[in-house]
Amino acid sequence: MAEQWLALVFPALAAELWNLDGCLPGVWIADSRQRVWQMDRGAESRGVQLGMSAAQARALAPELRAEQRDLERECNLLDRCAQILYAWGPQVVALQEWPHVLAVELQGNQYWRTAPQALLQAIHEFAGVHLRVHLGLAPTPLAAALLAWQGENAELHCCPAQQSFQDCWQGISLQFFPAKSTLLVRWQSLGLYSCGDCLRLDRRERALRFGPEWESFFDRLRGDRPDPRSAWPVQEEFFVSFPLLQEVSDWQGLRFPLHRAFQELRLRLRQRASTHWELLLQGRDTQYRELLQSRSPLNSAELFLQLWQERLLRRPWNFAARQLQLRALDAENWAGEQGDFWEQNLAREQRQLLDRWRARLGSDSIYRVQVRADHRPESAWQPVSPEAQDAISPLDPRPRPLWLLPKATPVSLLPVSASSDLERIEGGWWDGHDLSRDYFRWRRADGAQCWVFRDRRSGEYFLHGYFA
Numbered sequence: 001m002a003e004q005w006l007a008l009v010f011p012a013l014a015a016e017l018w019n020l021d022g023c024l025p026g027v028w029i030a031d032s033r034q035r036v037w038q039m040d041r042g043a044e045s046r047g048v049q050l051g052m053s054a055a056q057a058r059a060l061a062p063e064l065r066a067e068q069r070d071l072e073r074e075c076n077l078l079d080r081c082a083q084i085l086y087a088w089g090p091q092v093v094a095l096q097e098w099p100h101v102l103a104v105e106l107q108g109n110q111y112w113r114t115a116p117q118a119l120l121q122a123i124h125e126f127a128g129v130h131l132r133v134h135l136g137l138a139p140t141p142l143a144a145a146l147l148a149w150q151g152e153n154a155e156l157h158c159c160p161a162q163q164s165f166q167d168c169w170q171g172i173s174l175q176f177f178p179a180k181s182t183l184l185v186r187w188q189s190l191g192l193y194s195c196g197d198c199l200r201l202d203r204r205e206r207a208l209r210f211g212p213e214w215e216s217f218f219d220r221l222r223g224d225r226p227d228p229r230s231a232w233p234v235q236e237e238f239f240v241s242f243p244l245l246q247e248v249s250d251w252q253g254l255r256f257p258l259h260r261a262f263q264e265l266r267l268r269l270r271q272r273a274s275t276h277w278e279l280l281l282q283g284r285d286t287q288y289r290e291l292l293q294s295r296s297p298l299n300s301a302e303l304f305l306q307l308w309q310e311r312l313l314r315r316p317w318n319f320a321a322r323q324l325q326l327r328a329l330d331a332e333n334w335a336g337e338q339g340d341f342w343e344q345n346l347a348r349e350q351r352q353l354l355d356r357w358r359a360r361l362g363s364d365s366i367y368r369v370q371v372r373a374d375h376r377p378e379s380a381w382q383p384v385s386p387e388a389q390d391a392i393s394p395l396d397p398r399p400r401p402l403w404l405l406p407k408a409t410p411v412s413l414l415p416v417s418a419s420s421d422l423e424r425i426e427g428g429w430w431d432g433h434d435l436s437r438d439y440f441r442w443r444r445a446d447g448a449q450c451w452v453f454r455d456r457r458s459g460e461y462f463l464h465g466y467f468a
Contacts, residue, residue: 004105004106004107004139005103005104005105005106005137005138005139005140005141005143005144006089006103006104006106006119006135006136006137006144007095007101007102007103007135007136007137007138007141007144007145007147007148008081008085008101008102008103008104008123008133008134008135008148009098009100009101009133009134009135009136009145009148009149010078010100010101010131010132010133010134011038011100011132011134011149012038012039012040012132013038013074013077013078013099013100013131014029014037014038014069014070014074014099014100015027015028015029015038015039015040015043015067016040016130016131016132017070017073017074017077017131018040018065018067018070018245019040019042019065019130020128020130020131020245020260021130021245021256022129022130024042024065025042025046025063025064025065026039026040026041026042026043026044026045026046026048026061026063026064026065027039027040027042027043027064027065027066027067028040028043028048028057028064028065028066028067029066029067029068029069030054030057030066034053034054034055035051035052035053035054036048036049036050036051036052036053036054036057037050038050040130041130041132042064043057043061043064046060046061046063046064047060047061048060048061048064054066072243073242073243074099074100076241076242076243077242078094078100078102079232079233080126080240080242080264081102081123081126082094082102082232083234083235083264083268084122084123084126084264084267084268085102085104086104086232086234086268087122087267087268087270088104088106088109088111088112088119088122089104089105089106089109089112090105091104091105091231092104092105092231092232093141093229093230093231093232094229094232095141095142095145095229097142097145097178098145098149098178101145101148102232103141103144103145120135120156122267123135124154125263125267126263126264126267127154128260132153132154133153133154134148134149134151134152134153134154134155134157135148135151135154135155135156135157136148136149136150136151136156136157136158137156137157137158137159138158138159138165138168138169139165139223140220140221140222140223140227141227141229142217142220142221142227143165143169143172143221143222143223146169146172146176146177146221147159147172149176150172150173150176166222169195169221169222170194170195170196170199171194171195171196172194172195172221173193173194174187174192174193174194174195174197174198175193177217179214183210195218195221198218199218203215237327238265238268238269238274238327238328238331239265239325239326239327239328240261240264240265240325240326240327241323241324241325241326242257242261242323242324243322243323243324244257244321244322244323244324245257247320247321247322248281248320248321249317249319249320249321250316251309251312251313251316254281254312254321254324255305255309257324258279258305258308258324258326259301259305261324261326262301262304262305262326263301265326265328266299266301269328269331271333272331272332272333273297273298273299273331273332274297274298274328274329274330274331274332275293275294275295275296275297275298275330276291276292276293276328276329276330277291277292277293277298277304277326277327277328277329278290278291278292278326278327278329279291279292279308279324279325279326279327280323280324280325280326280327281317281321281323281324281325282321282322282323282324282325283317283319283320283321283322284319284320284322286319288317288319288321290311290312290315292307292308292311292359293358294307294351294355295351295354295355295386296351296355297332303352303355306356306359307355307356307359308359309359310356310359310360311359311360313360314359314360314361314362354366354386366385366386367383367384367385367386368383368384368385368386369381369382369383369384370382370383370384374427375425375426375427376425376427376428376433376435377400377404377425377464377465378404379428379433398423399467400451400465401449401451401464401465401466401467401468402465402466402467402468403465403466403468404464404465405463405464405465408453408462408463408464409462409463409464410460410461410462410463411452411461411462411463412461421440421441422438422439422440423438423439423440424436424437424438424439424456425437425439425453435455436455436456436457437453437454437455437456438453438454438456439451439452439453439464440452440453441467448466449466449467449468450463450465450466450467451463451464451465451466451467452464
């Protein structure tokens with residue numbers, strides 16, 4: 001049977017999700033009997049042990065945080081991990097025998113066979129520094145989970161290449177089985193420490209001693225009996241939503257969760273990217289929604305945070321946010337940039353500069369000027385977006401001033417130059433701004449080269465621009 005299931009075990013997720021940013025000295029969680037059930041690395045380093053009474057843990061390390069389980073946050077984090085796994089496998093399931101265990105089917109995945117490190121790297125990036133995850137690879141979900149329980153953090157535990165699965169699974173320790181503590185102690189008292197030890201007993205004897213449900217468990221573990229499981233629901237849209245560990249009212253507090261949300265979406269998108277992003281912050285009774293648009297797909301977390309910082313400092317929210325949602329809109333296939341090295345870097349820097357200007361000043365404030373086919377000087381240009389294609393410039397040998405005044409200024413009566421220097425411009429009847437003017441150059445007393453026209457209908461003179 002070919003290897004096809006990758007299991008992810010989060011041994012301390014309930015405690016570690018309270019300290020994903022590493023701001024607390026340590027966190028531990030007690031069970032219904034007031035015994036330490038889970039703890040993060042900070043609690044471990046201060047001597048707290050699993051099974052220790054809550055009173056002992058508080059006396060040993062009073063600076064640690066004792067929290068209650070938050071099932072909604074635990075499910076939310078598992079859901080975000082499952083959506084990332086769906087980028088590599090057709091089915092993701094939760095193994096209800098243990099808390100916080102997922103498995104993804106990899107059979108027939110060509111990308112996994114050719115580049116397995118890509119998936120492992122994505123899992124490590126999702127887990128980060130403060131979330132431990134154990135990995136196991138086996139032909140069945142149960143075997144993969146048990147191998148993962150026996151492995152070290154962030155290391156893939158699988159059967160050795162020179163050993164068959166039938167030989168490998170028999171060495172799995174019984175101490176990781178999802179059994180009550182009384183049954184685990186009973187197995188040890190009988191000298192049963194591995195799956196192979198149990199198999200040496202008669203099948204009927206095992207069923208009478210330990211219960212028929214464990215025979216079904218062994219059969220599903222070996223793959224001798226089908227193990228159908230409900231698939232984890234798939235999100236059709238690319239978004240990440242999770243409650244914040246603490247209320248956030250400024251950019252510094254939002255930076256870490258926004259960075260994590262972007263990294264998770266980037267892992268889900270894989271070979272796709274987006275130029276449109278939507279951020280939603282939810283407070284107690286109000287919400288804040290903002291859009292961000294970039295010229296090129298965003299794959300750099302540093303640039304992503306820079307653009308959002310500019311946008312949010314210009315349009316801040318005025319309440320304490322409790323929930324964050326980041327959505328990637330209009331995701332498209334993207335294979336990266338190709339081209340000359342220097343030209344590619346220059347074009348990328350130009351796009352990033354425009355994106356930062358837009359985030360800081362607003363999209364309507366960033367534009368470039370383009371010529372327009374119109375004889376009237378004040379209507380011969382138009383603002384366009386930086387992405388607009390260049391229009392074909394009309395061929396006109398007559399010079400135009402570099403400085404055109406926003407509105408023509410009346411001047412006193414001037415001597416008109418020779419008729420050969422005059423330029424008559426008439427038009428505008430089609431949009432209600434009809435005009436008839438005679439333009440000519442005039443050197444002012446201070447030496448400035450002015451562009452002046454006489455209104456043929458009123459006979460008045462106006463200054464309209466300056467030549468360099």
